[in-house]
Amino acid sequence: MSVRVFIPCDAGAVAVGAGEVAEALQGIATRRGLAVEIVRTGSRGLYWLEPMVEVQTARGRVAYGPVEAGDIDGLIDAGMLDGQAHALCLGVADEIPWLKRQTRLTFARCGVVDPRSLEDYRAHDGYKGFARALALGAEATIEEVLQSGLRGRGGAGFPTGIKWRTVAQTAADQKYIVCNADEGDSGTFADRMIMEGDPFVLIEGMTIAGIATGATKGYIYIRSEYPHAITAMEAAIVVARRSGLLGKRIAGSAFDFDLEVRSGAGAYVCGEETSLLESLEGRRGIVRAKPPLPAHKGLFGKPTVINNVLSFATVPIILEKGAAFYRDFGMGRSRGTMPIQLAGNVKHGGLFEVAFGVTLGELVDEIGGGTASGGPVRAVQVGGPLGAYFPRALFDTPFDYEAFAARDGLIGHGGIVVFDDTVDMAKQARFAMEFCALESCGKCTPCRIGSTRGVEVIDRIIANEKRSDNLVVLEDLCNTMKFGSLCALGGFTPYPVMSALTHFPEDFGGARPSLQAAE
Ligand SMILES: Cc1cc2nc3c(=O)[nH]c(=O)nc-3n(C[C@H](O)[C@H](O)[C@H](O)COP(=O)(O)O)c2cc1C
Numbered sequence: 001m002s003v004r005v006f007i008p009c010d011a012g013a014v015a016v017g018a019g020e021v022a023e024a025l026q027g028i029a030t031r032r033g034l035a036v037e038i039v040r041t042g043s044r045g046l047y048w049l050e051p052m053v054e055v056q057t058a059r060g061r062v063a064y065g066p067v068e069a070g071d072i073d074g075l076i077d078a079g080m081l082d083g084q085a086h087a088l089c090l091g092v093a094d095e096i097p098w099l100k101r102q103t104r105l106t107f108a109r110c111g112v113v114d115p116r117s118l119e120d121y122r123a124h125d126g127y128k129g130f131a132r133a134l135a136l137g138a139e140a141t142i143e144e145v146l147q148s149g150l151r152g153r154g155g156a157g158f159p160t161g162i163k164w165r166t167v168a169q170t171a172a173d174q175k176y177i178v179c180n181a182d183e184g185d186s187g188t189f190a191d192r193m194i195m196e197g198d199p200f201v202l203i204e205g206m207t208i209a210g211i212a213t214g215a216t217k218g219y220i221y222i223r224s225e226y227p228h229a230i231t232a233m234e235a236a237i238v239v240a241r242r243s244g245l246l247g248k249r250i251a252g253s254a255f256d257f258d259l260e261v262r263s264g265a266g267a268y269v270c271g272e273e274t275s276l277l278e279s280l281e282g283r284r285g286i287v288r289a290k291p292p293l294p295a296h297k298g299l300f301g302k303p304t305v306i307n308n309v310l311s312f313a314t315v316p317i318i319l320e321k322g323a324a325f326y327r328d329f330g331m332g333r334s335r336g337t338m339p340i341q342l343a344g345n346v347k348h349g350g351l352f353e354v355a356f357g358v359t360l361g362e363l364v365d366e367i368g369g370g371t372a373s374g375g376p377v378r379a380v381q382v383g384g385p386l387g388a389y390f391p392r393a394l395f396d397t398p399f400d401y402e403a404f405a406a407r408d409g410l411i412g413h414g415g416i417v418v419f420d421d422t423v424d425m426a427k428q429a430r431f432a433m434e435f436c437a438l439e440s441c442g443k444c445t446p447c448r449i450g451s452t453r454g455v456e457v458i459d460r461i462i463a464n465e466k467r468s469d470n471l472v473v474l475e476d477l478c479n480t481m482k483f484g485s486l487c488a489l490g491g492f493t494p495y496p497v498m499s500a501l502t503h504f505p506e507d508f509g510g511a512r513p514s515l516q517a518a519e
């Protein structure tokens with residue numbers, strides 16, 4: 001019988017040589033006459049250990065990493081195919097403390113199953129949520145999502161069930177389900193991991209949304225920088241369609257639902273839902289004024305559910321295990337788990353899914369292990385390019401939508417980017433404005449003009465030109481952008497800027513008593 005060896009085909013693992021490792025193992029096994037079956041999976045999310053290779057043994061899957069192609073001969077000599085000890089051996093994968101400490105609900109199968117295999121998906125509880133949704137019917141399915149407390153994982157944290165109910169209650173001849181897989185936030189990769197490692201869970205989640213709201217057609221809008229994810233999703237859609245799980249009368253039910261992948265051309269603002277819809281319709285990605293909400297008048301003017309990949313991918317387990325099971329995790333109004341992404345200058349970068357409530361300090365120091373450079377952590381940016389910079393003094397903040405908002409921050413899509421003590425926060429503040437100027441869709445003045453003026457003002461502050469006057473101008477400009485912008489790109493750019501000024505005044509040429517007193 002052949003030994004099953006699992007090697008990720010996730011883009012992050014492939015980037016550090018997983019493909020070469022698989023090829024080397026195949027070649028060496030053939031040469032030595034060893035019966036080996038290589039299964040390409042997604043990543044478990046321990047990126048500093050990629051390529052991580054797992055071998056099926058009687059004890060469970062034994063992991064080795066990071067493995068290079070040149071290590072394979074030595075690993076086989078040491079008995080890797082029987083799960084024997086080696087300097088690269090990490091023990092039984094499920095027992096690795098970094099994995100064991102997690103609560104993997106959305107990511108339960110990622111890195112475990114073969115993403116191309118519907119049978120493997122089903123063998124790991126796939127389509128159980130869908131079956132329950134069929135049995136419950138539309139209204140009760142929406143109630144279940146509502147009761148679970150699931151909030152949109154794309155950034156705004158809006159209750160998913162309410163969005164679905166609005167679409168369900170809006171009469172129309174055609175409704176749509178749109179998945180936002182633009183994933184533009186810095187330091188985030190959870191959507192990509194799901195699409196590459198467990199694409200059927202997204203298909204299942206979107207199908208449940210279709211049944212619940214009466215939508216018969218769905219689109220997955222994936223950024224063009226994710227070619228592996230596009231391929232994985234397209235392949236899974238073909239398999240699902242062939243198996244009767246997409247198309248007419250899915251799984252023998254009365255429901256029709258089909259899916260298509262569309263790729264975006266790489267604008268941050270195309271992740272904003274209305275801009276995404278414009279792009280999906282074939283136009284330039286410009287933000288639409290709301291109302292009307294997409295739930296009333298969305299894609300092609302029809303009622304549309306638009307949700308992030310993680311929001312849809314969490315629905316199957318909610319339906320399978322029940323709303324109460326999911327709601328039991330978390331704190332306050334942040335229910336369930338959050339797939340947190342640790343990135344930047346961090347020792348243990350990767351995907352860590354955990355119930356809401358864990359503190360920022362635990363995430364950065366204990367789970368992330370501090371910086372990769374070995375220097376002290378000075379700042380972290382949470383929630384993408386529009387998120388605030390937090391200093392150590394705020395590391396007691398629990399990962400919770402409201403707790404972050406109370407400290408002028410946001411958790412966004414769950415990305416944490418770590419910086420050591422070499423970071424220049426004035427440059428980071430300038431970068432936030434520059435990014436906004438570059439990515440602005442141009443529809444509204446505070447963002448289009450304000451961001452360019454913001455770069456100029458910060459340049460003057462850095463150059464010590466009338467510093468105190470310019471600090472007042474910058475704060476005024478930030479307030480104009482915050483309260484006058486049409487969408488969160490212009491509206492939230494002040495957060496990284498002001499947090500850098502507030503928490504790291506020394507990088508702007510000294511303390512800012514006037515500004516601090518005003519806050
Ligand atoms: C500038 C900007 C960029 C955004 N980028 C993304 C993105 O890449 N992915 C995403 O899911 N949501 C993004 N959003 C949030 C979406 O507008 C929207 O809230 C989300 O897709 C709704 O899905 P959810 O409720 O499941 O989070 C962005 C918002 C703004 C203002």
Ligand code: SF4
Nearest residue numbers: 442443444447487490
């Ligand atoms: S805030 Fe910026 S990105 Fe948003 S609508 Fe206005 S110009 Fe466009």
